[in-house]
Amino acid sequence: MPPIRPLHLAAEIGGPPRYEPEHYTALARLAEQGALDFVTLGDSFARPGPDALAVLSRVAPATRRIGLVPTVTTTHTEPFHVSSAVATLDWVSRGRAGWQADVSTTGAEARLFGRRPAAPAAELWREAGEVADVGARLWDSWEDDAEIRDTATGRFVDRDKLHYVDFEGATFRVRGPAIVPRPPQGRPVVVIDGTAEPARQTAARHADVVLVRATTPERTARIRDDVRRRAEAHGRHPDTLRVLAALTVDLGDAESAPEPGLASGPPLAAHGTYYRGGPVDLADLIGRWHRAGAVDGFHLTPITPGRDLERIVNGTVALLQHRSLFRTFHPGGTLREHLGLARPANRYARDHVLRGERA
């Protein structure tokens, strides 16, 4: 049996739209008390609510350790703006930013922009992959030590450490370099829901964290293996990926489960797997799936954020901690550190070294 990997936990803090920052700050702080790896905030142009990345920027100075992962869609937003905004979230949170990439497939969303018609998901996910790709290149386009402040020569930056990315995708080009210096994490964490094709292909190639919605540990493990295999085919080491099972949870009023666990049947909700029961049974389920090696962790979406997140943190997480299945504090400061992911080397700096070696 493979050694048990550390368990990772994340929670969604969106729900019915709210426009007061205190609401989101309170939820993020609660998740932080539970030492969760990160919170997500879903977003789309198609329904009421504030801009998710903005909300989590507002939350950043009011929290200290928790990772902050807004959804940013790539279909109608300029790739250059996506990369700048996510890098900036990493700066203002001092290394706690991630980004859940998503696409806008509907005609309703397209009509809000009036620039391009709706397109098939496969095309848009290919483009999202290109946006993730150019984003990573832009984040690397400043080497970490590009800023030199050399008073002798009067130079603030070493321009040899700033790089044009000259990216040509199917639908856009970006010249670069970024205007935002390389963020604290090198590259903020990329999260993609890889349950369905064609998002899975993009996730295997570009994501650091892949969310999977499946009803049994076996099905989840199968998808996890598939994602890891595909990642390897793209030249990645599969251990640079974290696969989290995504569950919608309704912890209701019960202390224990009226409907025990998920293993018994198909999902009850349209959006992924739905768990209804008590916090203790949820802890059991998490422990069981994780022990089975099916997942690296869980991404929980509380049906009612205020109520259910409180139960997750003070019930489920507390129990997992008591059983020594989950950490009791954040040993590191950045989201990558929480996830056990290394800070990526800069691809351009590597070129640099290679050139130097050859010379």
Added chain:
Amino acid sequence: MTTAPKQLHLAAHFPGVNNTTVWADPRSGSQIDFSSFEHLARTAERGLFDFFFLAEGLRLREHNGLIHDLDVVGRPESLTVLNALAAVTDRLGLAATVNATFNEPFELARRLATLDHLSEGRAGWNVVTSSDAFTGENFRRGGYLDRAARYTRAAEFVATARELWDSWTPDGTPRPFAHHGEHFSVEGEFTLPRCPQGHPVVIQAGDSAEGREFAASAADVIFTRHGTLEAGRAFYVDVKGRLAKYGREPDELKIMPGVGFVLGDTDAEAREKAAALRLQQVSPQNAMLALEQVWGRDLSSYDPDGPLPEADPVPDSELVQGRVRLGDPLAVAARWRALSRQKGLSIRQTVIEATTRQSFVGSPGTVAAELAEFVAAGAADGFILVPNLTPGGLDDFVDRVVPLLQERGVFRSAYTGSTLRSHLGLAEPVWKG
């Protein structure tokens, strides 16, 4: 009868990417760490400023095909920083420069409305149009629009944003939205209720006739470079005179020049500091750069301590990218030559003389008096202060000048409202349902 003196407005420009920020000073901190933004914003709020202001650049500047490496480079994305600053300030207005040429109305209106909600009515938007074709290489739109088209796009952009901000009913019900115009076609439903201050404050920066007209028709504040008394008055009269045809009163548009300042214990000490500062800002390398910017040619063989070149400028040079050129190169060169001849100045000395913008230099008492005088004389409604140090460059001003302005009765001694509009004395826009 005595009338109360005219009140002045103050805003703080974050000193980042521009050629006045002195990074070689040992007190110069990070231009990118959040702590720098937090320090400057908290200082501005301690000084009861109207707003904190961030500029924007969407491409690193280039010179002669190479990334320009002499000034501060690199900045975070403005709206994201301002949302974070909303968590560590309570009253301060938060204004972002965001380009209207390389954005789309639905998305930007949403991001601005979000800032207004999350800051409870403190958002401002400086609408710029980009003066440079090469910025487009980072965007789908690519390329460029000529000046007139950039401004018609900007005007339609702002109008569309205002329609979006008005699209929910005051009781918070979303309503279907449609705008079909020359530049934009937007149809659907906006995602946020009406903003706490009705609409975020709209600021304009751009100086052509098209820019001034756009400001007169749509802006709440103008950010200008006309910082001297004479130029300020001329600009003030020109712009305020354009308002009537849009059915607007003169005080519905505030004119705020961006100005530097240097403080000393005495006027003489401040003047000495200012001279030393200009030498730091215009290093020999920067002097040659400024010269090439006007001449549009490679002048690397010239000596910054020697005389100006004999050859004439190249008017349509692509040598400099990402900077607003200083005007018609032939005319500028003629002026610089005359200046240099007249006073016997080297290249570097000429650049220092010719490019020193209005700065308020003196003891705190002198500076407070001059600021008040500019406003009383109708050269400005207030100022966007451009400190030359990050992040401590505003400390002295707030500690030493603000109290004197308050004593003179020309600046508030407490915030009287909580929104940026209320600080500026601007009415909330009427809901156009």
